[in-house]
Amino acid sequence: MTTPSSAATGVWSPRYVWVTAGAVAMVFLAAMQALAVTTVMPVVSAELDGAALYAISFSGTLATSVIGMVAVGAWSDRSGPVWPLTASVVLFVGGLVLAGFASDMGVLVVGRLVQGLGTGGQVVALYVVVARVYPSTLHGRVFAAFSAAWVVPSLVGPFLAGAVAEYLHWRWVFLGVAVLTIVAFVMVATRLWGTPLETEHPSTARIAPRLVCAVIVALGALALSLAGELDAFALPVAAASVIVIAFAVRPLLPRRTLHAGRGLPSVILMRGVIAGALFGAEIYVPYLLIDDYGFSPVWAGLGLTAAAVMWAAAADVQGRVGDRLGNTRITLIGASQLLAAMVIVGLSALLGFPAWVIIVGWAFAGSGMGLMYPRLTVLTLAYSTAQNQGFNSSALSISDSVGAATTIAAMGLAFTALTGTDAGFPAVFAIGALLAVLALVPGLRMGHAHEASPVR
Known part of the structure; x- marks a missing residue:
């Protein structure tokens, strides 16, 4: 499908419109569901008497997503992305349905674990679809569209989820997304089924050892996320979990990733570092606005709106002129903006700057991530071959998830240790x-x- 003449077409041209629309819709729905669950889970927990399982309903999904990423990455390298994407959607929808009809919190957590398998696999499969369907000149545009698909959920997700829970029922937050995901998948599948997306030389790498490592990483991430609940044992458990994750994750990443080897290993490592910085700190922005500035939860969520809008705008810029900017400039600009956001918000928490300073300052984080995040995906595919697109795409997503989980746990431990002082938020x-x-x-x-020639 990626003939030379296709490079002159756009991602919304008749050749690609159904795949683009369906894939963007699937990303949008996954984002909407993630944000919506954060809003309604307190209601769910209260109704199902599941306070003890509240944290696992989030961390469990993240942990099992690593397993889905590895399995689908290896499967895609062997047989193409169509069947792996189909299986991922079945798991994602199945988990949503199980959670939507859950009669107790235990069943809901099981649904969330199944959903995590599908979520992780779905992301990797879509990356491989992009690599096999679109020419490399359009990869930046596609991933910019994926980034933009997070904007509307960031703006309306919490409000819409609250309205659904209040006027319908919280179960429709799960069931509604399940139905719409099926529709979005059909849009993609009608174009992919019957299209030869297999490679002439499929990967023959063994899958079982990588799956074992993925399970260990998932268990380590789950233990790390629960370490804060163990009081005196929190630090030893956290340290042991990090060591286990570091050893188990190595076979799931390109060689020398943890050593910042040049090329692809550094691309994968950077994704985990910036994901940890952004997603770890982001959950404390509304918390800060509520705790120190008296915002309501609904209005505190607006503290993230400017960052979401800037993320989409910067992702669009990257998709259009990223090749001309070059990777070095994108890194310097993006990391500087992310650093500026952390410094501004941290000083605001320490010195009591007005709330608008926090909101405006955090917008820099969205802008920096919008430049860097999709660019790293473009680079990953550019460094990949047909034999390892699935492995490398899964490695990128694994780095993302593990980086975020590890940092969230570290920030949580620091924040908990400093509870009762004025240093908690600044430390984060x-x-x-x-x-x-x-x-x-x-x-x-x-x-x-080969995504572009270096800009000099």
Whole structure:
């Protein structure tokens, strides 16, 4: 499908419109569901008497997503992305249906675990679809569209979820997304089924060892997320979990990733570092606005709106002129903006700056991530071959999830340890600032693949 003449077409041209529309819709629905669950889970927990399982309903989904990423990545390298994407959608929808009809919190958690398998696999399969369907000149545009698909959920997701829970029932937050996901998948499947997306030389790498490692990583991430609940044992459990994750994740990533090797390893590592900085600190922005500034939960969510809009705008810029900017400039600009956001919000928490300073400052984080995040996906595919597109795409998503989970746990431990002092919020954003600086190490070692010629 990726003939030379196709490079002159756009992602919304008749050749690609059904795949683009369906894939963007699937990303949109996954984002909407993730944000909606955050809003309605307190209601769910209260109705199902499941306070003890509240944290696992979130961390469990993240943990099992790693398994889905590895399985689908390996499967895609062997037989193409169509069947792996289909299986991922079945798991995602099945988990949503199970959660939507759950009679108790235990069943709901099981549904969330199944959903995580599908979520992780779905992301990787869509990346491989992009690699096999679109010419490389359109990859930036597609991933910019994926980034933009997170904007509307960021704006209306919490409000819509609250309205659904209040006027219908919280179950429709799960069931409604399940129905719409099927529709979006049909849009993609009608174009992909019957299209030869297999490679002439499929991967023959063994899947079982990588799956075992993925399970260990998932268990380690789950233990790490629960470490804060163990009081005196929190730090030993956290340290042991990090060590286990570091050893188990190595076979799931390109060689020398943890050493910031030049090229693809640094691309994968940088994704985990910036994901940890952004997603770890982001959950404390509304918390800060509620705790220190008296915002309601609904209005505190608006503290993330400016960042979401800037993310989409910057992703569009990257999709249009990213090749001309070059990877070094994108790294320097993006990491600087992420650092600026952490410093501004951290100083605001420490010195009591007005709330609008926090909102405006956090917008820099969205802008920086919008430049860097989709660019890393473009680079991953540019460094990949037909034999390892699935492995590399899964490695990118695994780095993302593990980086976020590890940082969230570290920030949570720091925040909990400083509870009752004025240093909790500043400590969180200080960790984020440190990660923004550390991102420069792999960011300046990414080099250039065949996605573009270096800008001099």
